[in-house]
Amino acid sequence: MAHILHAKAVKDGTVWSLKLANYLLSLCVKSQNFDYAHKLFDEIPGRDVRSWTILISGLARIGSFRMVLELFRTMLMEGVRPNQFTLSSLLRLCCSENEPKMAKGIHGWILRNGIDFDVALENSVLDVYVKCGAFHYAERLFERRKETDTIAWNIMIGGHMRIGDVEKSLDLFSRLSFKDVASWNTIIDGLMRKGYERTALELLYQMAKNGPAFNEFTFSTALVLASTLSLWELGRPIHSLVLILGIHNKGFIRTSLIDFYCKCGEMEQALVIFRKIPQVYLHSLNPIVTRDESMTEIIAWSSLISGFVHNNEYEDALQTFISMIREHIGVDRFTVTTIASVCANIGSLTLGQQIHAYNQKIGHQLDFHLGSSLVDMYSKCGSLEDARMIFKQASSPNVVLWTSMVSACALHGQGREAIRIFELMIKEGVRPNEISFTVVLTACSHAGLLEEGCNYFQLMKEVYHIKPGVEHLTCMVDLYGRACRLDEAKEFIQRNRISNETLILKSLLSSCRLHKNIEMGNWVSEKLLHLESLDAGSHVLFSNMCGINHRWEEAAKMRNLMRQRGINKLPGQSWIQLKNQVHTFVMGDRSHPREAEIYSYLDELIGRLKEIGYSYTTEQVTQDVEEEQGELFLGHHSEKLAIAYGLISTPSGTPIRIMKNLRVCIDCHNFIKYASQLLGREIIVRDIRRFHHFKHGSCSCGDYW
DNA sequence: CTAGGGTTAG
Numbered sequence: 110m111a112h113i114l115h116a117k118a119v120k121d122g123t124v125w126s127l128k129l130a131n132y133l134l135s136l137c138v139k140s141q142n143f144d145y146a147h148k149l150f151d152e153i154p155g156r157d158v159r160s161w162t163i164l165i166s167g168l169a170r171i172g173s174f175r176m177v178l179e180l181f182r183t184m185l186m187e188g189v190r191p192n193q194f195t196l197s198s199l200l201r202l203c204c205s206e207n208e209p210k211m212a213k214g215i216h217g218w219i220l221r222n223g224i225d226f227d228v229a230l231e232n233s234v235l236d237v238y239v240k241c242g243a244f245h246y247a248e249r250l251f252e253r254r255k256e257t258d259t260i261a262w263n264i265m266i267g268g269h270m271r272i273g274d275v276e277k278s279l280d281l282f283s284r285l286s287f288k289d290v291a292s293w294n295t296i297i298d299g300l301m302r303k304g305y306e307r308t309a310l311e312l313l314y315q316m317a318k319n320g321p322a323f324n325e326f327t328f329s330t331a332l333v334l335a336s337t338l339s340l341w342e343l344g345r346p347i348h349s350l351v352l353i354l355g356i357h358n359k360g361f362i363r364t365s366l367i368d369f370y371c372k373c374g375e376m377e378q379a380l381v382i383f384r385k386i387p388q389v390y391l392h393s394l395n396p397i398v399t400r401d402e403s404m405t406e407i408i409a410w411s412s413l414i415s416g417f418v419h420n421n422e423y424e425d426a427l428q429t430f431i432s433m434i435r436e437h438i439g440v441d442r443f444t445v446t447t448i449a450s451v452c453a454n455i456g457s458l459t460l461g462q463q464i465h466a467y468n469q470k471i472g473h474q475l476d477f478h479l480g481s482s483l484v485d486m487y488s489k490c491g492s493l494e495d496a497r498m499i500f501k502q503a504s505s506p507n508v509v510l511w512t513s514m515v516s517a518c519a520l521h522g523q524g525r526e527a528i529r530i531f532e533l534m535i536k537e538g539v540r541p542n543e544i545s546f547t548v549v550l551t552a553c554s555h556a557g558l559l560e561e562g563c564n565y566f567q568l569m570k571e572v573y574h575i576k577p578g579v580e581h582l583t584c585m586v587d588l589y590g591r592a593c594r595l596d597e598a599k600e601f602i603q604r605n606r607i608s609n610e611t612l613i614l615k616s617l618l619s620s621c622r623l624h625k626n627i628e629m630g631n632w633v634s635e636k637l638l639h640l641e642s643l644d645a646g647s648h649v650l651f652s653n654m655c656g657i658n659h660r661w662e663e664a665a666k667m668r669n670l671m672r673q674r675g676i677n678k679l680p681g682q683s684w685i686q687l688k689n690q691v692h693t694f695v696m697g698d699r700s701h702p703r704e705a706e707i708y709s710y711l712d713e714l715i716g717r718l719k720e721i722g723y724s725y726t727t728e729q730v731t732q733d734v735e736e737e738q739g740e741l742f743l744g745h746h747s748e749k750l751a752i753a754y755g756l757i758s759t760p761s762g763t764p765i766r767i768m769k770n771l772r773v774c775i776d777c778h779n780f781i782k783y784a785s786q787l788l789g790r791e792i793i794v795r796d797i798r799r800f801h802h803f804k805h806g807s808c809s810c811g812d813y814w
Numbered sequence: 815c816t817a818g819g820g821t822t823a824g
Contacts, residue, residue, distance in 0.1 A: 232815070233815095235815090236815065258815095259815085260815045261815080262815090263815045263816065264815050264816095265815095266815090266816095267815070267816070289815095290816085291815055291816045292815090292816085293816090294815090294816045294817070295815070295816045296816095297816090298816065298817065299816090324816095324817095325817075326816055326817045327816090327817085328817085329817040329818060330816080330817055330818095331817095332817090332818085333817075333818070336818095360818075361817055361818050362817090362818085363818085364818040364819065365817080365818050365819095366818095367818090367819085368818070368819065371819095404818095405818080407819085408818055408819045409818090409819085410819090411819045411820075412818075412819045413819090414819085415819060415820065416819095418820095441819090441820095442820075443819050443820045444819085444820080445820085446819095446820040446821060447819080447820055447821095449820095449821085450820080450821070476820095476821095477821070478820050478821045479820075479821075480821080481820095481821035481822060482820070482821045482822090483821090484821090484822085485821070485822065507821095508822080509821055509822050510821080510822080511822090512821095512822045512823085513821070513822045514822095515822090516822060516823070542822090543823085544822055544823050544824095545822080545823090546823095547822090547823045547824075548822070548823060551823075551824095578824095579824080580823060580824055583824080612824075
């Protein structure tokens with residue numbers, strides 16, 4: 110638009126005043142048309158410090174560090190003396206680009222050249238030191254100042270918050286006699302970020318009562334608070350207020366509203382807000398879409414996508430992503446991170462690979478979030494090698510990234526490797542968090558590494574002072590249980606007073622079944638019954654266990670109880686993805702178009718496998734099989750059907766990947782081992798907890814799962 | 815000076 114005005118001014122012979130030129134320049138800068146801005150800038154006769162400042166501050170806003178520095182140098186060479194605005198812009202850029210050295214240089218230059226420090230410039234200096242890690246220096250500057258305005262105070266309140274000194278920050282805030290909106294916003298937002306949500310909430314209510322009126326920042330922060338706490342009662346009235354004020358379509362507020370409704374599980378409402386036409390299109394036929402506005406759109410879309418993910422609606426998440434690309438909204442790192450997690454959740458390797466390739470095409474750097482998400486995606490989609498490859502690309506991983514890698518190894522049954530990586534993380538000086546310990550303990554438990562598990566449990570408590578949570582305790586019970594140390598498991602439960610924890614009892618029950626210990630099984634079941642939390646899984650576990658020990662009466666009693674309570678067990682399902690199509694099977698499924706082929710192939714295969722030593726495992730000890738079902742059903746378990754279909758639909762030598770919604774059963778596990786040997790095929794099964802890689806007649810889990 | 819969406823386990 111500015112260039113049209115420019116052309117018109119030239120054509121009309123309008124006086125080429127500096128004021129007009131600077132105004133046009135600022136229009137160009139505002140609409141991000143920097144090519145034209147440069148051209149215009151070069152043509153301004155007798156450009157002054159304001160022209161320089163407009164261009165410099167515009168470029169600083171979009172983070173063109175090098176270009177800004179070059180302009181600044183040229184400016185000095187041409188003998189133009191920068192003013193306080195120019196210097197503030199430069200300092201702000203140093204801040205956002207994290208360039209403390211440059212900031213010090215500029216500060217020195219200001220001092221040497223006797224530039225007047227106005228309050229704003231002093232604040233810029235203060236801010237740069239707070240944010241670039243020279244906090245003590247900033248503190249000294251702050252104490253030495255004669256005049257401090259509330260902005261300086263706000264910078265320091267935020268600064269203390271940033272370095273994690275919540276107390277000091279609150280103290281400064283309380284000492285501030287005049288608290289402006291920004292002070293309130295800073296302290297509330299800071300408290301929220303440091304996990305003091307309740308305090309933040311209290312202050313927000315205080316502010317509503319006695320403080321200054323909310324501004325857009327406050328509304329946005331309040332909505333985020335409502336969203337993190339899933340506080341419907343807080344978000345709703347704020348939504349009303351924002352509607353009354355007519356600011357509901359403003360960027361930050363709109364995106365915060367979308368996120369609020371998503372986190373409260375109200376996707377319908379979120380969609381209503383999402384679909385509002387952004388204001389910019391209402392006011393102008395020829396809209397100037399600035400960076401801020403296109404950014405808002407990306408965030409609105411990404412919020413919606415992550416909302417679907419939060420509500421486990423992966424299909425909708427993907428559809429939204431596809432529309433986002435189709436409408437050329439733009440995809441940033443946040444979006445890719447979320448979509449990668451969708452791929453992880455649905456376990457689609459092909460889709461995951463496409464997302465990874467797409468990211469390489471658009472060139473987003475792998476930051477910690479994206480890196481972890483991709484590691485997790487590859488591991489949950491069955492490719493440990495690719496997970497490792499992504500991990501190697503990160504130069505200095507953080508806790509989450511390390512933990513994702515440890516988790517990947519655990520998931521694929523590589524307990525020793527998981528431990529090795531965990532140790533490496535500690536050696537690199539990265540402090541493991543509670544999740545890291547959950548993961549490493551799970552790895553130990555899956556690999557049957559009792560001693561190592563116990564050591565890590567001690568390490569967590571004594572060295573890292575992390576209080577064991579239910580997850581850690583469950584891992585320990587699992588660890589003892591799987592290692593057939595049932596008495597120790599029971600003792601552990603009693604010592605830690607956790608016999609009321611359903612998850613823990615269920616883990617023990619599962620071990621009782623594994624080791625056929627019906628006495629202990631009874632003890633656990635009684636506890637579970639008492640808690641009224643015997644779900645389908647535990648009912649089946651218990652009744653199966655009775656079956657092994659020929660306690661048919663007890664088994665029947667349990668099944669009756671299940672019927673009475675109307676508990677339905679989850680039907681076992683397996684699926685395989687071939688050429689962008691997902692084929693799902695349940696036990697004895699006849700609905701597939703190629704069912705005849707599948708069954709005849711499967712029956713023939715079972716016959717051939719029996720010749721090399723396979724036989725039905727009649728102990729039907731899975732969670733999803735009831736006792737009365739005979740050999741025929743066992744032969745047609747969903748995983749066998751999915752594998753048979755995979756085998757007849759792919760060329761020999763291709764690995765087969767299938768997924769199951771429950772644990773894989775012992776008989777199928779056995780069957781797959783023999784099949785992998787006879788057919789020379791790699792078969793990869795993802796069950797509800799982990800991966801099984803079958804190759805040359807054995808499984809990566811070492812038959813311990 | 816202050817604000818929005820993303821990652822690891824269960």
